[in-house]
Amino acid sequence: MKKILVTGGLGFIGSHTVVELINNKYDVVIIDNLSNSNIDVLNKLETITGRKISFYQEDVSNKEALRKIFAQEKINGVIHFAGYKAVGESVSKPLMYYRNNIDSTLSLLEVMEEYECYNLIFSSSATVYGNPKSLPIKEDFSLSTTNPYGTTKLFIEHILNDVYISNNKWNITILRYFNPIGAHKSGLIGENPRDIPNNLMPYIMKVATKELDELKVFGNDYHTSDGTGVRDYIHVVDLAYGHVLALKNSISGVKIYNLGTGKGTSVLELLHTFERVNGVKIPYRIVERRPGDIDACFASCDKAFKELGFKAKHNIEEMCLDAYNFIKKNTN
Ligand code: UD1
Numbered sequence: 001m002k003k004i005l006v007t008g009g010l011g012f013i014g015s016h017t018v019v020e021l022i023n024n025k026y027d028v029v030i031i032d033n034l035s036n037s038n039i040d041v042l043n044k045l046e047t048i049t050g051r052k053i054s055f056y057q058e059d060v061s062n063k064e065a066l067r068k069i070f071a072q073e074k075i076n077g078v079i080h081f082a083g084y085k086a087v088g089e090s091v092s093k094p095l096m097y098y099r100n101n102i103d104s105t106l107s108l109l110e111v112m113e114e115y116e117c118y119n120l121i122f123s124s125s126a127t128v129y130g131n132p133k134s135l136p137i138k139e140d141f142s143l144s145t146t147n148p149y150g151t152t153k154l155f156i157e158h159i160l161n162d163v164y165i166s167n168n169k170w171n172i173t174i175l176r177y178f179n180p181i182g183a184h185k186s187g188l189i190g191e192n193p194r195d196i197p198n199n200l201m202p203y204i205m206k207v208a209t210k211e212l213d214e215l216k217v218f219g220n221d222y223h224t225s226d227g228t229g230v231r232d233y234i235h236v237v238d239l240a241y242g243h244v245l246a247l248k249n250s251i252s253g254v255k256i257y258n259l260g261t262g263k264g265t266s267v268l269e270l271l272h273t274f275e276r277v278n279g280v281k282i283p284y285r286i287v288e289r290r291p292g293d294i295d296a297c298f299a300s301c302d303k304a305f306k307e308l309g310f311k312a313k314h315n316i317e318e319m320c321l322d323a324y325n326f327i328k329k330n331t332n
Contacts (some may be wrong), residue, residue, distance in 0.1 A: 002024050002026065002076055003026070003027040003028075003029065003073060003074060003076050003077075004021055004025055004027070004029070004075070004076065004077050004078065004079060004247070005029045005030075005031060005070075005073070005075045005077070005078045005079070006018055006021070006028055006029070006030050006031070006078075006079050006081065007031050007032070007060045007078065007080045007081055007082035007104075007108065007329045008031075008032055008037070008080075008081035008082030008083065009028070009030030009031065009032055009055075009081070010030060010032040010034065010037035010038065010039070010042060010045075011032070011037045011081055011082075012034060012039040012180070012190070012191040013081055013177070013180055013187045013236060013239060013240065014030075014032070014081040014082075015037075015041050015044075015045060015241075016078075016082070016183075016184060016189065016236045016239070016240035017079060017240040017243045017244075018045050018049075018053065019031065019048055019049060019184060019189070019237075019240065020067070020114045020237070020240040020241050020243065020244050021047065021079075021243070021244060021247075022049040022051055022053075023049070024244045026244075026247070026273065027246065028053055029053075029054040029055075029056070029073050030042070030053060030054065030055045030056070031055075031056045031058050031060060031065075031066075031069060031082070032055070032056075032057065032059060032082065033058060033059040033060070033082075034195075035084075036084075036085075039057075040237045041189055042055050043188050044053055044188040045189065046277060046325075047186075047188060048184065048186055048188055048189070052105065053165060054073065056069055057215075059104065059158075060080075060082045060104035060105075060107060060108055061100070061103045061104040061107045061116055062107070063107045063110065063111055063201070066111040067111055067114070067115075068290075069143075070111055070112075070114070070115040071115075071231065073290070075115070075117050076117065076119060077117065077120065077121070077247060077250070078108065078112060078117065078120050078121070079110060079120075079121045079123070079124045079243055079247075080105065080120060080121065080122050081252060082104055083100065083101040083104065083105075083123070084097050084100050084101060084149065084152075084154065085149060085196065086149065086198055087127075088145050088147050088198060088262070088293070089149075090147050090148040090149035090152075091147050091148060091274075094148040095154055097149055097313055098148065098151075098152060098155075098195070098227075099144075101149075101152035101153075101156065102152060102155060102156065103120075104185045104219070104315075105156050105159065106159070107160070109163055113167075116169075116306055118167075118169045118171055119171045119247075119250055120153070120160070120170070120171070120172050120173070120245065121157060121172075121173045121174075121175060121243055121246050121250075122157070122160060122172065122173070122174050122175070123175060123177065124174050124175060124176045124177070125150065125153050125176060125177055125331070126178045126179075126232075126258070126260070126297060126299065127145060127146075127147075127149070127150035127153060128143045128144075128145060128150060128153050128157065128176060128178050128330070129143060129144075129153045129176075129297070130142075130143065130144035130145055130146055130150075131144075131146070131294045132294075132297065133256030135264075135296060135297075136262060136298050136299055136300035136301075137258065137297065137300060138300045138302075139176070139257065139258055139299065139300075139303055140255045143157075145231075147292060147293045157174055159304065160174060160254055161254050162170050164253065164254045166264075168252055168253075169225065169248040170252070170254075170274055171251055171252055171253070172248040172253070172254045172255070172261065173249075173250060173254075173255045173256075173257065174242065174254065174255070174256045174257070174261050174292075175242060175246060175257055176233035176256065176257065176258050176259065176299075177198075177234070177239060177259050177260075178231065178233070178234050178258065178260030178261070178297070178298065178299050179200075179201075179232060179233045179234065179260075180233075180234055180235075180236045180239045180258065181200075181201040181233050181234070181235070181236065181319050181323055182201075182235040182236050182314065182318065182319035182320075182322040182323050183236065183322045183323055183325065183326035184236075184237060184326070184327075185322060186332070187322075187325045187328070187329040188326075188329075189326070190236075190322075190323065190326030190327065190330065191205075191236075191263065191323075191326075192205075192326075192327065192330055193265045198210070199268070201233070201266060201271065202233075202235060202330065203325055204270070204271060204274055204282055204323075205323055205324065205325075205326075205327040207282050207283065207284075207326055208274070208278065208280050208282060208324060208327065209328070209331045210258065210261060211331070213283065213306055214282075214283040214284055214285055215282055215283070215284040215285075215286070216285055216287045217268070217271075217284050217285065217286045218267075218287060218288065218289055218290040218293060219269050219286070219287075219288065219289035219290070219293070220268075220286045222289075222295040222296070223295045223296075224264075224266055224295055224296055225266060226268050226269070227267050227319065228262070228265040228266045228267035228268045228294065229266065229267050229293055229294070229296070230265065230266045230295065230296035230298065231264065231265065231296075231297055231298070232260035232261055232262065232263065232264055232265075232297060232298035232299050233261070233270065233316060233319055234259060234260050234261050234312050234319075235264055235312065235313075235314035235318060235319045237314065237322075238259075238261075238312040238313055238314055239259050239312075240255055241310075242257075242259045242304065242308070242310050245304075245308040245309060245310050246308060249308050255307070256278075257303055257304040257307070258299040258300060258301060258303065259299070259301075259310065259312075260298060260299030260301055260303060260306060260312070261299070261301065262298060262299055262300065262301045262311040263298060264296055264297075264298040265316055267269065269316075270316065270320070273316050273317060273320050274316075274320040274323075274324070277317050277320050277321050277324075278320060278321065278324040280324070281319065284288055292314070
């Protein structure tokens with residue numbers, strides 16, 4: 001498998017995965033409609049990798065555009081990142097989320113079948129575990145969701161299972177991400193939301209650069225060591241490399257893996273680590289819980305380690321250093 005189509009390849013996780021793919025001698029073709037990414041990322045990817053990258057500014061739901069790409073590029077496999085991902089927005093605009101995330105995946109699968117390309121890696125999320133009954137979370141835990149964004153991920157997982165049942169030529173890998181943060185060491189690519197961030201690390205980054213005044217910590221009465229929410233933060237470069245391992249190990253079936261570190265970190269631990277390693281102050285205030293948030297969530301990574309040889313290498317300190325390095329270089 002040589003040539004990989006990356007949908008949403010200019011986004012946060014997509015762009016880091018493009019770098020790891022090229023580092024591992026894959027040819028990469030990117031399709032991205034720039035709805036939540038910036039064309040500058042393409043130049044930055046070319047700077048980091050020293051390679052010219054084929055890019056199509058198209059929507060994944062556009063089957064004609066996909067057919068042209070498949071006809072022209074002779075794609076061997078696809079990594080599907082493209083999709084809307086803001087939890088709160090998905091609650092207020094569910095139809096937009098279902099239409100975009102499901103429709104684009106159906107178009108992609110149909111065109112892949114037409115071109116007999118049966119290798120797919122799908123970008124899913126730990127959100128499909130809902131509120132887990134115990135920790136760490138294993139891949140065979142029961143699934144449920146708390147918002148339309150999460151439900152699109154779960155529906156797509158079901159669709160992929162049915163597609164495999166219909167034709168067992170498919171090699172499908174579903175990767176359930178925990179909380180990716182950090183950035184490439186170069187500081188050229190990273191996460192820089194256009195609007196006020198929903199997620200913790202992007203918010204901390206904007207407080208660090210004084211674009212926002214203070215972090216609001218959503219609740220300190222959770223059943224955790226310091227009362228603040230605990231999550232499994234994983235360096236985006238480790239996560240990206242997980243896709244390379246998934247490609248190398250693709251076999252017939254639907255394989256499902258958690259990608260995390262297996263270690264939980266609280267909001268205050270992350271915040272204080274960020275302050276310490278970067279020598280900056282992050283003012284914060286404890287406020288009400290955010291609706292839908294759970295106490296703690298971290299992965300069992302045993303399956304990904306046993307079957308893919310996956311193990312995250314970066315610790316929380318490095319995640320905080322790399323995130324700050326990126327935001328300093330990309331803030332006016
Ligand atoms: C969220 C989504 C999840 C999605 C993931 C993508 C929810 C309920 N879940 O996960 O579906 O896959 O993002 O990365 O939104 N926090 C603060 N202040 C903030 C922001 C966050 O205290 O300004 C806290 C949260 O309460 C939580 C932790 O930080 O305890 C992490 O939050 P976040 O980064 O939004 O990730 P998740 O909620 O785990």
